[in-house]
Amino acid sequence: MTSLNATSDIVTSIAADALILGVDAEGTILAHPQVPAEALVPLQEAASLLDVKGKCCAVTVLPGTGTGARRVVLVGIGEGSARELREAAGTAARSCGKDPDSVVVAIPAADDAGYTAIAEGAVLGAYSFRDYKTDAEPAEGEEPWAGTAWSVAGASEAAIERASILIAAIAGVRDLVNTPPRDMFPGAVAAIAQELGAQTGAEVTIWEPEQLAKEGYGGILGVGMGSARLPRLVRVEWAPEDAKAHVALVGKGITFDTGGISLKPPKGMETMKSDMSGSAVVLHATLAAARAKLPVKVTAWLCLAENMPSGTAQRPSDVIKIYGGKTVEVMNTDAEGRLVMADGLARAIEDNPDVVLDVATLTGAQGVALGSRTSAVMGDDAIRTEVADAAERAGEDFWPMPLPGHLREGLESTVADLKNIGDPMGGMLSAGLFLKEFVGDTPWGHLDIARPAFNEGAPWGWTVKGATGHSVRTLVELFEQRAQA
Known part of the structure; x- marks a missing residue:
C-alpha cells in the first residue's frame, strides 16, 4: 500500500529507487538542508552539460551516482509557488521508474503549504488505476507490488497529515x-x-x-x-x-x-x-x-x-x-x-x-x-x-x-x-x-x-x-x- 511520511535523514544516504530534486530558473539544483553540498557538485556538473533549465515541470533524469538512489530526477519548479511545486512534484513522480518501491523528494519549500503541495503532487502524479489490468497481478512466485513509500524531506508532520x-x-x-x-x-x-x-x-x-x-x-x-x-x-x-x-x-x-x-x-x-x-x-x-x-x-x-x-x-x-x-x-x-x-x-x-x-x-x-x-x-x-x-x-x-x-x-x-x-x-x-x-x-x-x-x-x-x-x-x-x- 502506498505510504507517505516525512524524513529528517540525509537523503543522499537513503536507499531508494529515485531521489527528486528541484531546479531553479537558472538551471541550478536547489540546495536543501538534508542534501550535502558536496553531493550536488557532480549532479550540477551533469545538469550543466545537459543544459538543464528550471522551467516548471521540465524533467531530466540522471544516474544516482554518489547517492543512495538508483536515479536522480531533476524537475524545474518555476517561481516556486505552491501550485508550481505541486505540479512539478507530480510531473517528476512519473519519471521515477515503473512501480518504484521508494522515492525520496527533497525539494525545498518555504512553509507547510509548500511541503503539503509537494507531497500531494508526488503521490497524486504517480496515481494509476489498475484494478482491471491483468498484468498488474503478480506472476506465480512473485510478491505483489506493495505500493510506493514516499518520503518528503523537511516536511512537518502537520504538512504530511493534511496532504494525506x-x-x-x-x-x-x-x-x-x-x-x-x-x-x-x-x-x-x-x-x-x-x-x-x-x-x-x-x-x-x-x-x-x-x-x-x-x-x-x-x-x-x-x-x-x-x-x-x-x-x-x-x-x-x-x-x-x-x-x-x-x-x-x-x-x-x-x-x-x-x-x-x-x-x-x-x-x-x-x-x-x-x-x-x-x-x-x-x-x-x-x-x-x-x-x-x-x-x-x-x-x-x-x-x-x-x-x-x-x-x-x-x-x-x-x-x-x-x-x-x-x-x-x-x-x-x-x-x-x-x-x-x-x-x-x-x-x-x-x-x-x-x-x-x-x-x-x-x-x-x-x-x-x-x-x-x-x-x-x-x-x-x-x-x-x-x-x-x-x-x-x-x-x-x-x-x-x-x-x-x-x-x-x-x-x-x-x-x-x-x-x-x-x-x-x-x-x-x-x-x-x-x-x-x-x-x-x-x-x-x-x-x-x-x-x-x-x-x-x-x-x-x-x-x-x-x-x-x-x-x-x-x-x-x-x-x-x-x-x-
Whole structure:
C-alpha cells in the first residue's frame, strides 16, 4: 500500500529507487538542508552539460551516482509557488521508474503549504488505476507490488497529515469515477458511501427507489427509470458539535449517461462513466472534512441514477414533478443532470444550511467556453467570489460566470413550470438558471466541472489521464475558511 511520511535523514544516504530534486530558473539544483553540498557538485556538473533549465515541470533524469538512489530526477519548479511545486512534484513522480518501491523528494519549500503541495503532487502524479489490468497481478512466485513509500524531506508532520487527507479524497474520487459503469451503478455508490461513512464517523442515509417515489423525487426517478439498476439518493453528513457553519453540497451522480431516449452518438458515450464525478467529489470532500475533524457541518447529497434508453425510460415532452412540487417539461432526456440536481437542491435547502454548493459535470458548453482545465462557477455574487478565491488558494482553476436574466425566458414551458433546456446559445448559463429555480433564498453556488473532471489527454502536473478529482481541493479550502470565519 502506498505510504507517505516525512524524513529528517540525509537523503543522499537513503536507499531508494529515485531521489527528486528541484531546479531553479537558472538551471541550478536547489540546495536543501538534508542534501550535502558536496553531493550536488557532480549532479550540477551533469545538469550543466545537459543544459538543464528550471522551467516548471521540465524533467531530466540522471544516474544516482554518489547517492543512495538508483536515479536522480531533476524537475524545474518555476517561481516556486505552491501550485508550481505541486505540479512539478507530480510531473517528476512519473519519471521515477515503473512501480518504484521508494522515492525520496527533497525539494525545498518555504512553509507547510509548500511541503503539503509537494507531497500531494508526488503521490497524486504517480496515481494509476489498475484494478482491471491483468498484468498488474503478480506472476506465480512473485510478491505483489506493495505500493510506493514516499518520503518528503523537511516536511512537518502537520504538512504530511493534511496532504494525506487530500490525497485520500482525490484518489478516492478517481477510483470511483474510473471504475467501469458495469460495476459502479447507483446502488454500488450508495453501498460504498455507507462503508466509508462508517470508517470516518460521517452519518449516511440512503433513499431507496420506493422511498424516492413516496416522497416525490421526480427528477431522480424520471432519469433513472429507464435502467434496470434503479436510482438512489444518499445523504452523507459530518456534523461536529463545535460546528461554526453548515455547508450543503449537492453532487450529480449519473453513473452512466447514454443520453436516454435522446441518445448520444457512440463517441459521446466513451467517457460517460465520468458523469458521476460531482457525487464522487461531494462524497470525498465531506469525508475529508470528517478526517480533518473540521469544525464545519457538511451535508452532501449524492443524486444517483443511470440514464438508459428502454421501454420504461422517460420521453421528450414528458412532464415530471421535482421534489417540492415544481413541474418540468423534459424536452431532451440528455439534459438529465439538472433534473436529479433539482431534487437534491430542493431537499438540501430544507435543512437551512448557510450555503448550498452544487458540483456537476453538467454541460458540454462548459468546455466550449472555458476549455478542459478551467471549471465554471455561477450563482450568488458573494458565493461565486468565495468559490473562485478558494480555488485560487487551492491551486485549481475556476472562472466566475454570469447568469443573464434574459436567458431565463428560454426555460418557459407552455405545459409546465419549466423546460429542462433553454436557448441553444449560452447552454452552460441557462443550465445554471434552471438550477437557481430550486434553491430559494439560500446562498448558492453552482460548479460546472464537466471537462476538468476527466482528462482525456496526456498527464500534466499532478493531473493524470482519466478521472482527476478536480474541485475537491477547492471545497476543502472553502470549508477551512468557513471554519476560521
